[in-house]
Amino acid sequence: MNQWWTPAASLWWVILIKSAVLLLIVITTFAYAMLAERKVMGWMQMRPGPNRVGPWGLLQPAVDAVKLILKEDLTPKTADPLIYRLAPFISLVTALSVYAVIPFAEPQPGSIWAISDVNAGILFILALTSIGVYGISLGGWASGSKYPLLGSVRATAQMISYELSMSMSLIGVLILAGTTSLAGIVNGQAKLWYFIPQFVGFIIYIITAIAETNRAPFDLVEADAELVGGFNTEYSGLRFGLFFIAEYINMLTVSCIATLLFLGGWTAPFGWTVVPGIVWFLIKVGFFMFFYIWLRSTFPRLRYDRLMAFGWKVLLPVATLNLIVTAVVVAVRG
Amino acid sequence: MPRKTLYNVGALLAGLGVTFKYMFQKKPTIQYPSEKKKHAPRFHGLHELRRYADGKERCIGCELCSSVCPANAITVIGAENSPENRLSPGERHAARYEIDELRCIFCGMCEEACPTDAIVLTPRFEMSDLRRGSLIYAKDRLLVPPEAGVGAAPDDRPNGIPADLGRVAEIKSTDDWQKGYDATFRGTVLKTQKKGLAES
Numbered sequence: 001m002n003q004w005w006t007p008a009a010s011l012w013w014v015i016l017i018k019s020a021v022l023l024l025i026v027i028t029t030f031a032y033a034m035l036a037e038r039k040v041m042g043w044m045q046m047r048p049g050p051n052r053v054g055p056w057g058l059l060q061p062a063v064d065a066v067k068l069i070l071k072e073d074l075t076p077k078t079a080d081p082l083i084y085r086l087a088p089f090i091s092l093v094t095a096l097s098v099y100a101v102i103p104f105a106e107p108q109p110g111s112i113w114a115i116s117d118v119n120a121g122i123l124f125i126l127a128l129t130s131i132g133v134y135g136i137s138l139g140g141w142a143s144g145s146k147y148p149l150l151g152s153v154r155a156t157a158q159m160i161s162y163e164l165s166m167s168m169s170l171i172g173v174l175i176l177a178g179t180t181s182l183a184g185i186v187n188g189q190a191k192l193w194y195f196i197p198q199f200v201g202f203i204i205y206i207i208t209a210i211a212e213t214n215r216a217p218f219d220l221v222e223a224d225a226e227l228v229g230g231f232n233t234e235y236s237g238l239r240f241g242l243f244f245i246a247e248y249i250n251m252l253t254v255s256c257i258a259t260l261l262f263l264g265g266w267t268a269p270f271g272w273t274v275v276p277g278i279v280w281f282l283i284k285v286g287f288f289m290f291f292y293i294w295l296r297s298t299f300p301r302l303r304y305d306r307l308m309a310f311g312w313k314v315l316l317p318v319a320t321l322n323l324i325v326t327a328v329v330v331a332v333r334g
Numbered sequence: 335m336p337r338k339t340l341y342n343v344g345a346l347l348a349g350l351g352v353t354f355k356y357m358f359q360k361k362p363t364i365q366y367p368s369e370k371k372k373h374a375p376r377f378h379g380l381h382e383l384r385r386y387a388d389g390k391e392r393c394i395g396c397e398l399c400s401s402v403c404p405a406n407a408i409t410v411i412g413a414e415n416s417p418e419n420r421l422s423p424g425e426r427h428a429a430r431y432e433i434d435e436l437r438c439i440f441c442g443m444c445e446e447a448c449p450t451d452a453i454v455l456t457p458r459f460e461m462s463d464l465r466r467g468s469l470i471y472a473k474d475r476l477l478v479p480p481e482a483g484v485g486a487a488p489d490d491r492p493n494g495i496p497a498d499l500g501r502v503a504e505i506k507s508t509d510d511w512q513k514g515y516d517a518t519f520r521g522t523v524l525k526t527q528k529k530g531l532a533e534s
Contacts, residue, residue: 046356046362048365051365220372294353298350312521
């Protein structure tokens with residue numbers, strides 16, 4: 001049965017160790033995702049990007065962290081002190097909690113490559129990311145200032161509009177897989193990755209995921225050019241840092257979900273099983289992260305009314321149609 | 335909603351292609367402190383007061399640079415040369431010569447106005463300082479130290495323009511000065527020589 005080196009996945013101390021390790025990994029990934037973004041965007045704009053701190057700029061994230069921690073922590077006089085302080089934590093905690101259910105590689109007998117295998121994993125993730133919106137909305141509202149409020153109003157409207165289409169696009173995958181367990185969905189893609197039968201859903205998911213994480217070209221919530229910094233205008237120091245971390249971790253999360261649901265998770269393409277599944281998973285996630293950065297350095301920000309019109313008049317009808325077609329095809333084929 | 339901008343997926347992909355292509359191109363960035371840009375040979379930078387080969391100052395304290403300066407950056411106070419204290423070959427020398435480098439617009443008109451080619455603009459451009467007062471350069475910093483020879487000069491710059499831009503360049507010592515120098519004539523010489531350059 002379970003040897004000491006393959007302890008049961010449900011032992012409390014195993015979960016504790018796994019959580020601590022995963023937390024470290026995710027935070028480090030955030031730090032280097034940020035560096036990668038600055039580097040890649042720099043290259044695309046014919047700049048070398050950060051290259052002063054450490055070899056090739058590799059120590060830049062550490063220096064940035066120290067800078068953020070040392071900065072003055074300001075609370076505006078008009079702010080609601082409790083909610084103002086709570087908001088960054090809501091953002092970060094929900095962003096991090098998602099990793100409790102994400103499987104990174106194939107489950108082995110007696111141990112799994114995840115903190116826990118929830119049989120409603122995808123619902124858990126959707127629920128948590130929805131709570132994450134509260135961080136942004138409350139943060140902007142509690143700042144007691146003009147631009148943050150506009151930012152959070154936009155955040156609320158944008159999230160509602162795009163989350164609907166996002167869920168619609170995910171339901172197509174759930175119908176094909178017949179399960180809401182993330183590991184189960186990946187196992188369903190052993191023969192064919194779902195982005196082929198669910199191509200429309202895949203495209204919709206990619207677009208809505210950008211809007212969900214407030215990334216360019218859908219970064220209306222931050223909109224530096226028009227809203228100063230949007231919801232986080234009044235935040236400084238470590239609290240701003242928490243929002244910042246949450247944004248990048250959300251990026252990572254939607255990349256993980258896209259990988260799990262559409263690109264077959266840890267499944268190797270063309271039967272190249274020589275490379276372990278965890279590596280395939282990371283490659284796929286890395287591809288999505290790069291795609292995000294690529295989009296940001298390519299496209300200008302959408303106008304707000306166009307963003308809403310695109311969400312409601314294009315994405316939602318297409319996603320619904322895709323869902324109906326998928327349901328009918330699956331029902332007909334039995 | 336304009337269909338052209340939102341639904342033209344081909345244009346979006348083309349845009350992605352452009353950024354992807356640029357990612358691998360050579361970056362034009364100059365890593366400044368460790369790597370410096372090569373300036374044009376006649377770049378207008380920090381001023382310098384030159385000397386003749388025998389160590390005498392070229393400046394005769396005529397204040398032409400000061401009057402021509404559009405930014406009023408130059409202050410010159412001239413003084414008579416006495417036989418025992420002879421700083422320049424002419425009758426007068428600059429007792430004080432100060433340039434406020436913060437006012438200076440580096441137009442080079444002082445250089446053009448100078449009848450003796452005493453004030454020149456060197457290609458040196460790194461002169462930042464912590465105090466405004468430190469950027470008022472006086473003779474102690476402007477004048478070429480005696481051991482440094484005649485100093486960088488327009489005729490010494492490796493720019494392909496002939497060394498004898500005007501007859502002044504031929505005057506290397508105080509003795510040459512005595513041969514006389516027609517300042518009014520200089521402009522014509524310059525023009526004809528530059529014209530000759532442009533044709534060749």
